[in-house]
Amino acid sequence: MKISARRVDKSTILDVSGNIDMSNSPEVRKALLREIREKGVTRVALNLTGVAYIDSSGVASLIEGLKASRETGSRFILFGLNDSAREVLKISRLLKLFEVYDDETQAMAS
């Protein structure tokens, strides 16, 4: 799995590629909390276009990002979810909890 950050206007987009599972989900958590808590970015978008699989530990990292964004008053956005990622969020009844957009254009226009 790879994570890279880029700035678009006042937002940070975290591009993730590969699979997110128990072996690497702490990296996702760390990257999210760095942007939200340490850097105080007002809008953080997680680009999951390149993510084929995400497990419950990955979902837990997303929840941590969501909680941190609520505590700091920032926005945490997901986009580019494939069927697998949507299904796991749906089963966990979390899909409606997140701001989810189809692609980067929609996410940045929101």
Added chain:
Amino acid sequence: MNAIAMKQPQAMKNSSKLSRAFLLKLELRSHPTLLCVVRGALEPLMEMLGFSPEQNRAIIRAVDEAVSNIMRHSYHGRPNMPIEVYCNRVQRRANGETEQGVEILLFDCGPAVDTTKIQARPLDEIRPGGFGLHIIRGSMDSVQYKRAGRLNRLRLVKYARPSEGGCGSAEEKPS
């Protein structure tokens, strides 16, 4: 005998003496980096058995979560403990029709699971963690835990709906 088999506890060696011939048997160590190997092995098998892409994803999701749970809870993160995964065809009669499916058995040598403590947490609580069991139950038709001697055995079953075909020829029934 390979290196893994040589290091395996006797209890798990005995678990291999199953009466049926299995479609697939995986022996792995409890290292999280091997989760992708399990997923990679199951995907083409489920495809071969005729499961739809959606069902295939559900099965892989459940097995991945089950193996993760073994690594995390049964072995407490120790990375060199044995895990075995067996896959086989099963079938059942439902509404006058025969449904074909897959049975997946997972074995580990961890301490017995206290089934009163493995309840999924309420989903209305927004906090990280505890989704694994929901995901397993929500993805499979049957989830059964059993202590088998000195082993933990988790049995997962998923049936393909008749209209969706699949699962190849009906050769075996569940034991």
